[in-house]
Each structure stands twice: as structure tokens, then as C-alpha cells.
Amino acid sequence: MKYQVDDNGYYGTYGGAFIPEMLYPNVERLQKEYRNIIEDDGFRKEFQGLLKEYVGRPTPLYFAKRLSEKYNTKIYLKREDLCHTGAHKINNTIGQILLAKRLGKKRIIAETGAGQHGVATATVCALMGIDCFVYMGEVDMERQAPNVARMKMLGAEVIPASSGSRTLKDATNEAIRDWINNPEDTHYIIGSVVGPHPYPDMVTHFQKVISEEMQQQLKEKEDTEDPNYIIACVGGGSNAAGAFYQYLENEAVILVAVEAAGKGIDSGESAATSVLGSPGIIHGSKTLLMQTEDGQITEPYSISAGLDYPGVGPLHAHLRDSNRARFLSATDAEAMEAGLQLCKLEGIIPAIETSHALAALDQMNFQKEDIVVINLSGRGDKDLDTYIHYFNL
Amino acid sequence: MNRIQQLFQQDKKLVSVYFTAGYPNLDDTVPILEALQESGVDLVEIGLPYSDPLADGPTIQASATQALKNGMTTEVLFQQLENIREKIHIPLILMGYFNPILQFGLEKFCKRCEAIGIDGVILPDLPLEVYLNDHYELFEQYDLFNILLITPSTSTERVRMIDKHTRGFLYMVSSSSTTGKQAAFGSSQREYFTRIDDMNLKHPKLIGFGIHDKNSFQAATGFANGAIIGSAYIKFLKHHDIRETETFISKIR
Numbered sequence: 179m180k181y182q183v184d185d186n187g188y189y190g191t192y193g194g195a196f197i198p199e200m201l202y203p204n205v206e207r208l209q210k211e212y213r214n215i216i217e218d219d220g221f222r223k224e225f226q227g228l229l230k231e232y233v234g235r236p237t238p239l240y241f242a243k244r245l246s247e248k249y250n251t252k253i254y255l256k257r258e259d260l261c262h263t264g265a266h267k268i269n270n271t272i273g274q275i276l277l278a279k280r281l282g283k284k285r286i287i288a289e290t291g292a293g294q295h296g297v298a299t300a301t302v303c304a305l306m307g308i309d310c311f312v313y314m315g316e317v318d319m320e321r322q323a324p325n326v327a328r329m330k331m332l333g334a335e336v337i338p339a340s341s342g343s344r345t346l347k348d349a350t351n352e353a354i355r356d357w358i359n360n361p362e363d364t365h366y367i368i369g370s371v372v373g374p375h376p377y378p379d380m381v382t383h384f385q386k387v388i389s390e391e392m393q394q395q396l397k398e399k400e401d402t403e404d405p406n407y408i409i410a411c412v413g414g415g416s417n418a419a420g421a422f423y424q425y426l427e428n429e430a431v432i433l434v435a436v437e438a439a440g441k442g443i444d445s446g447e448s449a450a451t452s453v454l455g456s457p458g459i460i461h462g463s464k465t466l467l468m469q470t471e472d473g474q475i476t477e478p479y480s481i482s483a484g485l486d487y488p489g490v491g492p493l494h495a496h497l498r499d500s501n502r503a504r505f506l507s508a509t510d511a512e513a514m515e516a517g518l519q520l521c522k523l524e525g526i527i528p529a530i531e532t533s534h535a536l537a538a539l540d541q542m543n544f545q546k547e548d549i550v551v552i553n554l555s556g557r558g559d560k561d562l563d564t565y566i567h568y569f570n571l
Numbered sequence: 572m573n574r575i576q577q578l579f580q581q582d583k584k585l586v587s588v589y590f591t592a593g594y595p596n597l598d599d600t601v602p603i604l605e606a607l608q609e610s611g612v613d614l615v616e617i618g619l620p621y622s623d624p625l626a627d628g629p630t631i632q633a634s635a636t637q638a639l640k641n642g643m644t645t646e647v648l649f650q651q652l653e654n655i656r657e658k659i660h661i662p663l664i665l666m667g668y669f670n671p672i673l674q675f676g677l678e679k680f681c682k683r684c685e686a687i688g689i690d691g692v693i694l695p696d697l698p699l700e701v702y703l704n705d706h707y708e709l710f711e712q713y714d715l716f717n718i719l720l721i722t723p724s725t726s727t728e729r730v731r732m733i734d735k736h737t738r739g740f741l742y743m744v745s746s747s748s749t750t751g752k753q754a755a756f757g758s759s760q761r762e763y764f765t766r767i768d769d770m771n772l773k774h775p776k777l778i779g780f781g782i783h784d785k786n787s788f789q790a791a792t793g794f795a796n797g798a799i800i801g802s803a804y805i806k807f808l809k810h811h812d813i814r815e816t817e818t819f820i821s822k823i824r
Contacts (some may be wrong), residue, residue: 200722202722342632
């Protein structure tokens with residue numbers, strides 16, 4: 179099991195829990211209890227029940243006929259965009275809210291960039307009647323006003339993060355500070371496979387339903403569980419972790435992680451951490467991150483607010499170093515064109531994050547008989563403004 | 572004997588002050604150190620600014636952001652401190668987050684500290700376990716004291732373990748909070764201070780977080796060997812000349 183987290187919370191040399199002593203009791207309790215809680219039969223039943231009845235799982239594995247013709251191969255889309263709230267993010271928030279209840283926590287905090295994780299958190303808090311506070315960078319609140327409104331309608335309080343660069347990394351800092359100040363009653367629902375151990379493993383666990391369904395659906399459609407390729411976009415990396423998970427140890431399946439190159443990898447405005455990053459510590463985890471020579475974390479850029487994160491999860495850092503996953507990147511322009519192409523060929527408007535995964539098709543060569551699965555992580559409704567301005571619609 | 576150990580042999584309530592290197596101006600480090608020493612401060616924590624200081628509240632964060640804008644780096648700070656021991660004889664501690672030090676190179680960092688005469692470090696996001704497993708020997712080799720933190724929610728068992736491994740003194744975080752929350756100490760804090768004081772720990776204790784005036788200083792030092800002032804001094808520096816530091820200190824001690 180080369181790609182599983184070890185007993186100390188590491189994937190290879192990455193991971194761990196680099197947290198201030200103030201957070202030690204909370205994180206230690208999670209480390210000690212999360213496995214027992216999430217593997218408990220009652221927990222699993224409730225989690226799976228909500229995924230089916232509330233989220234709308236299983237999501238279809240859709241054979242994209244016209245897209246397949248264009249690339250002369252067999253392309254399937256794993257339709258996470260059809261989940262309630264419009265993205266895979268809710269798989270994790272359902273799992274974590276059930277965990278929070280079992281830990282006896284009365285208050286939920288979360289960070290959000292584009293607002294998708296914030297909306298997914300506000301949604302499950304409404305569902306369970308628990309108070310919800312979402313930290314969001316001031317800059318992102320302006321960029322993603324509809325999601326701010328959604329969170330408010332769902333009863334959450336959105337707290338602007340006004341420190342540092344006022345985007346996702348600062349919202350994450352503020353959420354961690356909130357947790358330091360409210361250690362007793364609060365659970366922090368992290369939205370990606372980042373943060374101190376056990377978060378990367380826990381979030382991966384709640385997202386692995388994506389690849390579990392994929393195996394079953396491919397078996398039915400193609401008489402094999404194994405595709406040749408799985409392609410997913412990576413910011414922090416939660417949808418990719420979920421789409422890859424069941425195949426990590428099966429090296430015949432090629433895993434492709436697509437990062438946001440922004441205006442170009444060497445432009446100074448990029449979020450391609452696997453190329454531009456180096457090992458360091460961010461948000462309590464040792465992983466690859468974008469930083470200055472002096473170890474200050476730098477601000478990434480992508481047209482997609484969900485990929486605009488200066489690190490990747492420790493699992494992905496390990497997949498890169500071990501060459502288990504192939505890392506590609508797509509620029510803003512490549513992603514936007516690939517998103518529009520999917521609209522025209524398949525009648526599906528993808529989130530701009532997801533469009534980066536679609537853009538990888540142009541960078542790869544396939545055999546006609548290859549089975550290619552793209553994780554369609556989210557729908558593009560939240561991005562209409564960006565699409566409108568970009569294409570002058 | 573390390574300067575920190577010598578300091579704690581004195582029988583008085585110690586004042587320790589934190590400031591962010593490079594704030595308000597890049598070259599203020601040495602003048603601030605001189606002003607603090609002249610004001611009778613016993614111990615100084617020099618903060619290495621970091622872009623993402625998780626344990627700090629808005630005041631120290633803002634000072635770090637400004638210091639980085641001013642051009643402060645680990646290398647620049649070491650250059651400013653190069654001959655500091657010609658002027659400053661009180662113990663000096665560097666306080667910083669782990670990532671900039673990792674990027675500088677941990678051994679190179681320890682070596683420079685030893686050459687300059689830095690007595691200890693406080694690294695809030697370097698957990699005890701990682702320190703013991705991976706870095707303990709290096710710190711010892713360069714006689715650099717790693718000062719560890721306890722908080723109100725640290726278990727008794729863990730307080731004992733931290734007391735065993737800290738060097739010089741124990742940094743007692745006064746409440747479950749980030750730096751700079753200035754509420755007066757209540758009954759839960761007094762209960763915590765008493766509880767820790769009654770444990771008869773091996774190391775002396777300094778209390779930090781929330782110390783901002785005479786009342787909070789006296790409340791804290793009733794249960795400890797001294798107290799640490801951070802955000803309150805940063806706020807003072809925002810509006811006052813460094814030369815007025817003595818007035819600030821005299822209002823607290």
C-alpha cells in the first residue's frame with residue numbers, strides 16, 4: 179500500500195501535523211477517533227443514506243459520444259456536477275457534519291475560495307440545524323457574490339478574511355485562528371485534502387465514493403473496472419483524490435492531475451504548484467507549496483477561484499514525487515476554450531475548475547480503444563459571469 | 572550556562588517583550604533592542620515575520636505583513652544582528668514559524684544563531700514530537716534553547732512531558748486564543764494559572780498572550796516568574812517613537 183497514509187499521517191515524506199500547541203487537543207482527538215467513527219456501521223449507513231437520498235448519488239458515468247468522436251477514443255464523464263449544490267464538495271461536508279455530531283460539536287467553521295465548499299458546508303449545517311461560520315477572502319467575496327448570497331440564505335454567517343492577500347489561503351488562516359479561539363465546541367470542516375493529519379486522509383475517505391462508483395459503472399458498461407486514464411483537476415486536490423483513490427495501487431491505470439497554469443507557468447501569475455512549488459509547510463501540513471526563497475507563501479493566480487491555492491495536498495505531492503500521477507497544467511485560455519467546447523459538444527456547462535481537466539485532452543494522445551474517465555467535478559452556473567466576460571456573450 | 576538560565580536565577584518578576592523584526596521600519600531592529608534593554612526589559616523575543624502566522628491575532632499579523640513589505644528576511648535579520656552582542660547583553664530569543672527556517676536551512680539557522688549569540692527560539696508550529704524525533708540534537712549541538720508552549724487545554728500529562736523537554740522556561744499561553752486578545756483575566760485563567768503553579772514544574776514559567784497593562788502583568792506574575800508583552804508593544808510602536816519605550820515599560824512593571 180504505497181500510496182496510503184502511514185500511522186504518523188505521512189504520504190512518503192509529506193503530510194504530518196505542524197500545528198501550534200493550542201490546536202493539539204483538537205487535532206489529537208480527531209487523529210485518535212476519526213477511523214473508529216467513520217468505519218462504524220451506523221456511521222456508514224447514515225453517510226451512504228444521505229449520499230443517496232440527499233446528494234443524489236450515484237452520479238452517472240456518462241459516455242460522451244461527441245467528445246469521444248472528436249478525440250477518437252472513449253471518453254466517460256463522471257458527473258459530480260449533478261450532485262446537490264453542484265459539485266463533489268458535498269460528499270465531504272456530509273461526512274464531516276456526521277463526524278462533528280458524533281464528536282459532540284455545536285458549531286461549524288469552514289474556509290472557502292470560490293464559495294462551493296462554503297455553500298456545501300452551509301447546506302449540511304442547515305440540514306442538521308448546526309450554527310455555521312464560513313471564512314471567505316474579501317477579494318473572493320466580491321468575485322463570487324452569488325455564492326455569498328447562497329450561504330446567507332442557508333443560514334450561515336460569512337466572515338470576510340481581511341488579512342494578507344484576502345483570498346483562500348487567508349480565509350484558511352482565519353478559520354484556523356477561529357478554531358484556536360474556540361477549541362471546545364467547534365469543528366473545522368476543511369474543504370480539501372489539505373491541512374494537518376488526519377484531514378487529508380479523512381477528506382479523501384469521504385470523496386473516494388467517486389472512484390468506488392466508477393469501478394462499478396465501468397464494470398457494467400465496459401466489463402472492466404479499470405479505465406486507461408483518469409483525469410481530474412487539482413487545486414488542493416479533493417476531487418482528484420476521490421477519483422484516483424480506488425486505483426492508487428493499480429498502476430495500470432494512468433492518473434492525470436491537471437493544475438491551473440493561469441496566464442502561463444512562467445508568467446508569474448500561475449497556480450501550478452507541482453512545477454512552481456517546493457517542499458515546505460502550509461496550513462499544518464508538509465507538502466509542495468509556492469513560496470519565496472525566504473519561505474514566505476506566495477499568492478497564486480488562476481481564472482478559477484477553486485484552483486487558486488498555493489499548495490497541493492500531501493497525497494498529491496507524494497503522487498508527483500513517486501511519478502504515480504502525471505501532472506499537466508492548463509492555462510486560463512485553454513481551460514475556457516475546453517469548457518466552451520463541452521457546452522457545444524455535450525450540452526454540459528462545466529465549472530471552470532473542471533474545464534482545466536477537459537483541456538488536458540488536447541495535450542494527450544489516445545488509442546481508439548482507450549477508456550478515459552474525466553471527473554466532471556462541478557457545474558458552471560457559478561462561473562457564468564466569468565464565461566460571459568471572457569467570451570463577450 | 573545559557574543567558575536564559577542565568578536570568579532565571581534572579582529573584583524578580585521578569586518582563587519579556589516581543590517585537591516584529593522590520594516593523595515599523597526595516598532598520599528598527601537594533602534601536603528597538605537598545606531601547607528595550609535601557610528600559611530594564613529582561614528578555615526579548617525578536618519575531619521573524621511570516622506571511623501566514625496562524626497563532627497570531629490581527630496586530631502581530633499586520634506588523635508581519637508590513638515588515639515583509641519593508642524587505643525583512645531571515646538573512647537580513649541575521650545581518651542586522653551580526654554585532655549585536657557588543658551592545659546587548661540580555662537574553663535574545665527568535666520567535667518564528669517553521670517554514671521560513673526550513674527554507675533557510677535548519678542547521679545553517681542554528682549555526683548563525685550561535686555565532687550571533689541568540690539564546691533560544693520559540694517556534695509555535697514545530698510540534699514537540701517532530702522536534703524530538705528530528706531536530707533535538709541539532710538544537711543541542713548549537714546550544715539553542717527550544718522553548719515550548721503550554722495552553723489551558725494542554726492535558727496534565729502533556730504539561731509534564733513539555734516541561735521535561737522545554738529548555739530555559741515554559742511559555743504559558745494565558746488563554747485559548749491567538750495573540751492580542753485583551754480581555755482581563757477571569758476565574759478560568761486564575762484556575763489554570765493556579766493549577767499549573769501547583770504542579771511544581773521543573774522549569775520557570777513566563778505567561779504570555781493578553782498581557783497589556785499593569786493589571787494583567789501583576790495578575791500573571793502572581794503565578795509565574797514573569798510575563799511576555801507582544802501585541803501591546805506593537806500597537807505602541809505604531810503610534811510612538813522607539814525612544815518612548817521606557818515610558819511604555821514603566822506603565823506596566
